């Protein structure tokens with residue numbers, strides 16, 4: 055059987071470069087070398103080589119996060135090269151990357167979101183105004199970003215101005231969100247026409263990190279993940295359904311992971327990740343493992359889904 059030529063893309067130029075490189079290493083390790091011939095590309099250096107090799111590539115695996123990797127740009131680039139890739143296309147990637155647009159779409163399809171307000175660099179919104187409409191505590195975050203970079207939880211009025219500055223250092227548009235006290239959960243989905251929701255993962259950041267920030271996300275032991283989440287079954291079903299609704303509403307493909315907060319009986323949707331973390335201990339791989347899908351099998355599945363969708367299933 056002919057081995058599939060896989061272009062494994064990781065690295066890139068976003069602030070999540072290191073996370074992406076680590077994910078790329080683990081994906082490379084896990085991919086079955088009997089089935090796949092793998093060539094690695096770092097978009098920071100290797101775009102010309104990718105163009106030159108395009109005709110020989112069967113599928114690209116994009117293990118990139120944040121702007122330029124998860125926002126539709128690299129997806130559009132691969133579309134022009136006629137190289138199929140796993141996960142969402144240009145539209146789904148771009149919609150999900152923008153937390154304001156995602157929220158507007160969540161609201162339209164009836165998904166509950168924390169109360170929020172948007173601010174552009176050119177707006178002259180007064181911090182007092184924000185405090186009055188959203189109240190404390192509140193969360194300030196860049197509209198496009200990931201891994202909690204540029205994000206702050208503001209507990210007192212005097213911390214608001216520095217938090218705004220930090221977020222604007224990452225983006226020209228920022229969000230103020232009502233802080234939801236509760237349990238962090240995340241819902242992963244896998245599939246195309248038939249969408250499967252994986253078991254919900256519960257995330258418990260340790261006392262020091264307080265919320266699921268960059269360090270808590272990537273320091274082993276700084277957060278505890280429990281799957282399936284310890285929650286009422288009916289609520290877990292609701293969360294799974296929210297993850298499916300979010301995936302469809304944002305026009306995602308193949309897989310996605312929607313972050314939520316469970317507060318009492320209420321579930322609030324925060325955001326949808328179109329290229330969720332892909333180390334063997336990341337959240338979506340953990341959810342898959344809970345139902346018996348090992349990391350290498352998950353990668354096989356993503357490749358199959360991509361080939362089915364792009365009409366190249368005969369390559370298998």
Ligand SMILES: Nc1ncnc2c1ncn2[C@@H]1O[C@H](COP(=O)(O)OP(=O)(O)O)[C@@H](O)[C@H]1O
Nearest residue numbers: 168200201202231232233234265266313324325
């Ligand atoms: N409205 C909120 N209320 C409480 N915690 C929040 C809220 N928004 C974000 N957080 C915390 O910040 C983390 C990152 O936020 P998220 O919106 O998922 O962005 P990203 O993961 O893209 O950086 C969440 O996992 C959660 O710990």
Ligand SMILES: [Mg+2]
Nearest residue numbers: 201313324325
């Ligand atoms: Mg998140």
